[in-house]
Amino acid sequence: MFRPEIKVLDCTIRDGGLCNDHKFSHDFVRRVFQALKNAGVDYMEIGYKSSKDQFSPDKFGPWKFCDDKDIEQVAEDCSLKISVMGDVGRFSPADVKPRSESLVNTYRIACYIKDVDKALKLTEELKAKGYETFINIMAISHALEPELDEALSQIENAKYVDGIYIVDSFGYLYSEQIHYLSEKYISTCKSKKVGIHTHNNLQLAFSNTIEGIIKGVNYLDGTIYGMGRGAGNCTTELLLSFLKNPKFNLRPILDIISSDFIDMMAKYRWGYQIPYMITGSLNKHPRSAIAVMDSKNWKNFTEFYEARIAEEDLV
Amino acid sequence: MFRPEIKVLDCTIRDGGLCNDHKFSHDFVRRVFQALKNAGVDYMEIGYKSSKDQFSPDKFGPWKFCDDKDIEQVAEDCSLKISVMGDVGRFSPADVKPRSESLVNTYRIACYIKDVDKALKLTEELKAKGYETFINIMAISHALEPELDEALSQIENAKYVDGIYIVDSFGYLYSEQIHYLSEKYISTCKSKKVGIHTHNNLQLAFSNTIEGIIKGVNYLDGTIYGMGRGAGNCTTELLLSFLKNPKFNLRPILDIISSDFIDMMAKYRWGYQIPYMITGSLNKHPRSAIAVMDSKNWKNFTEFYEARIAEEDLV
Numbered sequence: 001m002f003r004p005e006i007k008v009l010d011c012t013i014r015d016g017g018l019c020n021d022h023k024f025s026h027d028f029v030r031r032v033f034q035a036l037k038n039a040g041v042d043y044m045e046i047g048y049k050s051s052k053d054q055f056s057p058d059k060f061g062p063w064k065f066c067d068d069k070d071i072e073q074v075a076e077d078c079s080l081k082i083s084v085m086g087d088v089g090r091f092s093p094a095d096v097k098p099r100s101e102s103l104v105n106t107y108r109i110a111c112y113i114k115d116v117d118k119a120l121k122l123t124e125e126l127k128a129k130g131y132e133t134f135i136n137i138m139a140i141s142h143a144l145e146p147e148l149d150e151a152l153s154q155i156e157n158a159k160y161v162d163g164i165y166i167v168d169s170f171g172y173l174y175s176e177q178i179h180y181l182s183e184k185y186i187s188t189c190k191s192k193k194v195g196i197h198t199h200n201n202l203q204l205a206f207s208n209t210i211e212g213i214i215k216g217v218n219y220l221d222g223t224i225y226g227m228g229r230g231a232g233n234c235t236t237e238l239l240l241s242f243l244k245n246p247k248f249n250l251r252p253i254l255d256i257i258s259s260d261f262i263d264m265m266a267k268y269r270w271g272y273q274i275p276y277m278i279t280g281s282l283n284k285h286p287r288s289a290i291a292v293m294d295s296k297n298w299k300n301f302t303e304f305y306e307a308r309i310a311e312e313d314l315v
Numbered sequence: 316m317f318r319p320e321i322k323v324l325d326c327t328i329r330d331g332g333l334c335n336d337h338k339f340s341h342d343f344v345r346r347v348f349q350a351l352k353n354a355g356v357d358y359m360e361i362g363y364k365s366s367k368d369q370f371s372p373d374k375f376g377p378w379k380f381c382d383d384k385d386i387e388q389v390a391e392d393c394s395l396k397i398s399v400m401g402d403v404g405r406f407s408p409a410d411v412k413p414r415s416e417s418l419v420n421t422y423r424i425a426c427y428i429k430d431v432d433k434a435l436k437l438t439e440e441l442k443a444k445g446y447e448t449f450i451n452i453m454a455i456s457h458a459l460e461p462e463l464d465e466a467l468s469q470i471e472n473a474k475y476v477d478g479i480y481i482v483d484s485f486g487y488l489y490s491e492q493i494h495y496l497s498e499k500y501i502s503t504c505k506s507k508k509v510g511i512h513t514h515n516n517l518q519l520a521f522s523n524t525i526e527g528i529i530k531g532v533n534y535l536d537g538t539i540y541g542m543g544r545g546a547g548n549c550t551t552e553l554l555l556s557f558l559k560n561p562k563f564n565l566r567p568i569l570d571i572i573s574s575d576f577i578d579m580m581a582k583y584r585w586g587y588q589i590p591y592m593i594t595g596s597l598n599k600h601p602r603s604a605i606a607v608m609d610s611k612n613w614k615n616f617t618e619f620y621e622a623r624i625a626e627e628d629l630v
Contacts, residue, residue, distance in 0.1 A: 174525055174557075175490065200518070202553055207522030210489055237589070238517055241596040242489075254616035257589060262614060271587075274552070274572060281556040299577060301569035 001210075002244040005218040009195070010036050010236050011045035013063055014085050016227035019268040022047060023061030030074040031256060032224070037080040038252040039240060043106065045083040046071060049091040071103050081105040085136070086122065088115045093122055099130025106132040108165070113143045116151040120158050127160035134219075136165040136197065140181065141172040141283050152188040163193030163219060168208065171201025171231055171280035175211045182215035195219025198234050200226055201280025203272055205234040210242065224253060225261040227268075230286035231276035269293060274301045282308055317559040320533040324510070325351050325551050326360035328378055329400050331542035334583040337362060338376030345389040346571060347539070352395040353567040354555060358421065360398040360536075361386060364406040386418050396420035400451070401437065403430045408437055414445025421447040423480070428458045431466040435473050442475035449534075451480040451512065455496065456487040456598050467503040478508030478534060483523065486516025486546055486595035490526045497530035510534025513549050515541055516595025518587055520549040525557065539568060540576040542583070545601035546591035584608060589616045597623055 013029055024032075029046065036044045047063030055064055062070040066084045075082055082104045086093075088111040096107075107126045111119040116137065123133040135155055137143065155164050166181050173181070178196070185194045196212035196219070198205040209220055222236035237257065240248045265271065275289035275298065288308065292298050328344055339347075344361065351359045362378030370379055377385040381399045390397055397419045401408075403426040411422075422441045426434040431452065438448040450470055452458065470476050481496050488496070493511070500509045511527035511534070513520040524535055537551035552572065555563040580586065590604035590613065603623065607613050 175522065176529070202556075203515070203518055203521045203550070206518045207490065214491070235518070237592065238596075241517075241592070251617045251620065254589060254620055258614045258616050274569060277552065277556070281553075299573045301573050302566045305566065305569055 001213050001242060006243060007042040007219050008239055009043035009045060009083060009219060009221050010041050010223060011221055012223040012227050014045040014047050015223055015229060015233055017047055017063045018229035019270055021060050022063040024063055026073050033075050035252040035256040037078060039249050040247040041080060043081045043083045045085060047084060049084050049086040051091050054090060068097055068102050075103050077103060083108055085110055088118045093125040096129055108134040108136050110136045110138055112139060113137050113147050113151055116154060120154060124160045132162050133160060134163040134165055135161055136167050138167050139169040140167055141170055152185060156189045163195060164189050165195040165197050167197045168199055170283055170285060171199035172283040173208060174204055178208045178211040179215055182212050182217050186216050193219055197221040199231055200233060201231040201276045206238045209234045225257045225265060227261060227270055230290055231272060232270040275304050278305050278308055284308060321558060322357040322534050323554055324358035324360060324398060324534060324536050325356050325538060326536050327538040327542050329360040329362050330538055330544060330548055332362055332378045333544035334585055336375050337378040339378055341388050348390050350567040350571040352393060354564050355562040356395060358396045358398045360400060362399060364399050364401040366406050369405060383412055383417050390418050392418060398423055400425055403433045408440040411444055423449040423451050425451045425453055427454060428452050428462050428466055431469060435469060439475045447477050448475060449478040449480055450476055451482050453482050454484040455482055456485055467500060471504045471506060478510060479504050480510040480512050482512045483514055485598055485600060486514035487598040488523060489519055493523045493526040494530055497527050497532050501531050508534055512536040514546055515548060516546040516591045521553045524549045540572045540580060542576060542585055545605055546587060547585040590619050593620050593623055599623060
């Protein structure tokens with residue numbers, strides 16, 4: 001699939017950082033940067049912008065905060081654009097330098113649909129500082145239709161927003177739903193870039209990304225070897241092997257999977273696991289699955305399933 | 316997705332047997348049978364019919380041969396139908412008892428497209444013995460269109476064939492290709508049951524099965540926890556969680572994954588691995604990937620990739 005408008009955003013360090021409290025070493029992040037650059041990837045999302053009043057640097061690694069001095073140690077000014085994610089309510093744009101003083105190119109604001117107005121305010125301030133801006137509406141499989149329609153209209157009318165993402169936080173959606181949402185986002189947000197971010201609870205992250213592409217979505221999130229919270233994400237290596245653009249080169253990604261990600265996966269255990277499959281199939285937040293995967297009881301799948309079903313008892 | 320015509324065929328013991336030379340214990344196969352029966356699965360494919368002149372019982376376990384006496388030790392006559400696969404040229408229907416003397420209900424004949432005439436002859440003999448018959452045309456991503464059209468017409472005209480399977484042996488296809496093949500099989504083989512068997516090289520086994528369902532395919536192959544050669548298959552647990560038919564019960568499958576399949580996967584290492592991804596993305600047989608995964612060199616992904624690319628040099 002080749003369209004010149006298609007861009008790949010690798011968010012290994014950002015979404016993968018949810019596996020290790022963002023404690024990647026600078027050396028490792030530098031090597032990921034080089035691998036992505038050499039692979040022809042368009043964006044690297046390097047972490048979160050977070051307020052140190054809310055999160056302690058003693059508990060979280062540097063990629064929870066993305067200070068410019070840390071980014072400068074691992075990245076360089078080149079064709080690979082640097083993106084940072086900010087959660088609504090978790091950071092202040094007052095802590096963000098002007099674009100001219102930072103290696104960061106893009107801010108993606110993550111919010112639940114009820115907080116779209118707050119996200120719009122943040123993107124306005126970040127655009128005034130010179131950044132490209134996206135709004136990522138999380139957990140879209142829980143959004144009510146009238147709220148989504150209103151949010152998309154607001155975003156379309158906000159000239160300081162460059163793009164909008166379809167985000168399947170719970171890994172619940174399948175192709176027909178991706179088709180529906182892609183058509184809705186693209187037809188409502190005609191002047192915006194539209195992207196997709198998927199999770200692999202049901203082994204549908206890559207296929208759902210393809211279905212977004214087929215419907216015209218041009219901004220594609222991936223992570224190396226699928227590293228990400230819980231079941232993880234669409235893999236960057238599958239995306240690059242699928243896209244026909246000759247600018248992409250798979251080899252640097254294969255090399256860093258070999259040198260780093262095989263061992264990291266054995267340690268952090270992201271990927272297809274039955275508890276993540278269960279929360280995905282039930283359209284639930286993966287937090288209960290992540291908790292059980294960290295317990296000695298992780299293999300008691302039926303007990304976990306019964307507990308999730310019990311939460312749904314009609315009352 | 317609920318259609319009463321939809322049937323799930325679990326081929327864990329058959330396709331999974333390619334991981335261990337079919338050396339499952341009778342006790343284990345009996346427990347898989349019970350789990351599938353309690354889960355409401357329609358068919359259990361229990362192994363291959365193979366000639367002992369060609370394959371030694373010293374080297375292969377019982378499920379390479381599927382003698383009726385072995386099947387009788389693990390299965391019973393009930394709503395769960397027993398299926399056996401026979402490869403063209405690897406067994407003789409003379410070794411097959413009449414249906415009335417066997418617990419087997421169904422024979423699936425696997426062949427490459429060049430051998431469809433041989434498959435038709437075998438199905439004719441098996442139908443005369445009383446069995447339900449399917450033809451599984453393997454490696455469909457290598458089939459030339461005129462050959463496929465001719466084969467499907469022949470199958471449609473053979474009244475002793477009950478069904479035909481779309482088989483993505485190399486795990487190469489994605490949704491648009493599954494749509495195309497599903498429409499072709501269903502429109503050509505109007506009087507036949509049409510099924511789909513997928514491999515997970517590109518993490519598309521489940522999604523491609525869904526795309527087959529959307530286009531009207533009713534016979535769905537799965538394996539427990541995806542166990543199968545190389546990257547493995549569409550998982551039975553994902554299929555049952557997706558299908559809305561209330562006859563399906565996920566719990567027995569979750570239980571046996573917990574008790575057996577987690578440990579077996581650590582031993583046999585089926586599933587998403589970069590060498591299988593590479594052969595899948597290049598539309599190649601997985602044999603080179605299986606070989607490298609059994610070697611100490613398995614993590615040298617770029618070397619493996621370069622070797623596969625080199626095989627494709629224009630000459």
